[in-house]
Amino acid sequence: MNKVGVKRRRKSEENVKSEETDTRESMNIQNSVMSDLMSGADVGDSENKKKSNKSVAWTTDQRTQLFDAIIKRLPSPLDWKEIAEDVDGKSHTQCYDQWRKRMLSDLKKSVASE
Template structure:
């Protein structure tokens, strides 16, 4: 396996460990998930409204973010297979799903958890 693949796998495993460490009891966990999703979705389409002249084909819709989040949640605590996850997200590749999770959603998740 190439170096990039190894680094991505390690980062993915690190992300999963961080996510697991935040786990609370089942009822509280569901409240946290709902809170996180509302935070993520409230800012979901800001980029589309700011850039109406030039449509961005890679822009994420609220539904796509929800599909990504649900797909990741149902696969935890096992290692995340981004190709399988991408099959659950309409119109997005495994690379786009990984980047969206790593660059946008995970940082928002960490901020949300830190603020509680």
């Protein structure tokens, strides 16, 4: 096989591995979210935890966009990169963190108080 064919095969193999990793990562995040929903664990920020990134303010409109994007995709696996496309000015990591640390915690408190 010539060098070009070998390079193409290697790139193809790398793309498949990358897609498998992305899929596994997405499934891990989804399982974590579903686990958080089903458990009574507190997922809010702790005062003792160090924040690695500066806190970026979320508007009410952005939170609404995030919630709508999540609801639209349930019960299928949550792809945070796709969800972030529906939220103005936020990355997939910011969307996941906002959901897990703020919105999910608030949702649990709201359900528990009813």
